[in-house]
Amino acid sequence: MPQETFVIAGASLAGAKAAETLRAEGFTGRLLLIGDEIERPYERPPLSKGFLLDKEPREKAHVHEADWYDEHDAELRLGVAVTSIDRAAHEVRLSTGEPIGYDKLLLATGASPRRLDVPGAKLQGIHYLRTMADSAALKQALAHGGRRVVVAGAGWIGLETAAAARAHGNEVTIIDPGATPLHAALGPELGGVYADLHREHGVDLRLGQGVAGFWGAGQVSAVVTSGGAEVPADVVIVGIGVRPNVRLAEEAGLDVSNGILVDASLRTSDPDIYAAGDVANAHNPLLGRRIRVEHWANALNGGPAAARAMLGQDVVYDRVPYFYSDQYDLGMEFSGVATPGEYDEVVYRGDVPGREFIAFWLSGGRVVAGMNVNVWDVTGDVQALIRSGRPVDAARLTDPEVPLAELA
Structure with a gap:
């Protein structure tokens, strides 16, 4: 019987963990992990946290030691991209022109930063953060302090990089x-x-206003807001979200809508092609709807789930979405989904002014999300409350004397 070939497009965290799982679960065929970066697979949280703050070495972000891939007979192709998929021939083509046949294919192509399309957007000194190289360049720009840093976007990337810029001694x-x-x-x-x-x-x-443009002679020197203000800037960081990298899937005729559409086993509309990580818009049976999750835990857990499904195992990927963030002296973990307009109220357990509390988002009396702020070892209990789907007594939920485990 000919040897099976499994190809993973995207040498990302999801891709690397899928490769690891395939070997751990006994796959002995040919295994290729293909990525367009020259850096071996790494985790992204350090790019806006430990590595950017210069508290962690570059190597700590890597998913595996350098020799892991050879030791596990995983062909790691770096600096080369999968450029097309021929579903009928079961073949991908690389940017080198090389064709590679596959029996199963995993798309772990991630996402790319949304770009600001405004005057001056191509000036030097404007940074986007997605790759290790991006983080290294930004760290160099921030490291000496005393610079005027403007962050466009108050999402997670914007806030974490703002905190890092302040830690390096810059105005923000x-x-x-x-x-x-x-x-x-x-x-x-x-x-x-x-x-x-x-x-x-x-x-x-500065809230309630966007970025209308940038000024500068080659190098950015100011940001112009939608309100007409000019904010001096030596360094600009743009963090306005990402777009899933779906071109490969679209051109191959796979079903795509806000990501690659996959079922609860992370299988696409083609039974031999799977998707995991930021790019996958998956049906989550627990939530009863599709969701595309852009956070670290989804890549960490989604890659292995897809690998097991590729091996023919019965897989239901129904994780509670989870992420974490560290800014200054505030650390938090968030579980669930808290979309504005889809919950009734937020209630609190603990000391909110002192920033040591748990917040719960309720819909119909049920916990749909929870965030623990400087309170640790409760994520399992918070997720159990979400998974149970049962109404809870808000008075008991907010009482620190009532163990959370009793409420799930």
Whole structure:
């Protein structure tokens, strides 16, 4: 019987963990992991956290040691991209022109930063953060302190890079059209917590306005807001979200809508092609709907789930979405989905002014999301509450004397 070939397009965290799982689960065929970066697979959180803050070495971000791929007979092709998929021939073509046949294919192509299309957008000194190379360049720009840094976007990347810029001793201004930071992710209630946090650390937070353009003679020197203000800038960081990298899937005729559409086993509309990580818009049976999750835990867990499905195992990927963030002295973990307009209220357990609390988003009396702020070892209990789907007594939920485990 001919040897099977499994190809993973995207040498990302999802791709690397899928490769690891395939070998751990006994796959003995040919295994290729193909990525367009020259850096071996790495995790992205350090790019806006430990590595950017110069607290962690570059190597700590890597998923595996350099020799892992040879030791596990995984062909790691770096600096080369999958450029097309021929579904009928079961073949991908690389940017080198090389064709490679596959029995199963995993698309772990991730996402790319949304770009600002405004005057001056191509000036030097404007940074986007997605890759290790991006983070290294930004760290160099921030490291000496004393610079005027403007951050476009008060989402997670914007806030984390703003905190890193302040830690390096720079002046920071954040510009965002929302009423609060993180409005789309957390709603106005918790967005206000982050607004206060950054202002207390000396950040000039300008909300309700966007970026209309940049000034500079080759190098950026100012940001023009939608309100007409000019904000001096030596360094600009743009963090206005990402777009899933779906071109390969679209051109191959796979079903695509806000990502590559996959079922609960992370299988696409082609039974021999799977997708995982940022690029996958998956049906989540727990939530009863599709969701595309852009966070680290989804790549960490989605890659292995897709690998098991590729091996023919019965897989139902129904994880509670999870992410974490560290800014200044505030650490948090978030579980669930808290889309504004889809919950009734937010209730709190603990000391909100002292930033040591748990927030719960409720819909119909049920917990749909929870965020623990400087409170640890409760994520399992918070996720159990979400998974149970049962109504909870808000008075008991907010009482620190009642163990969360009793409520699930």
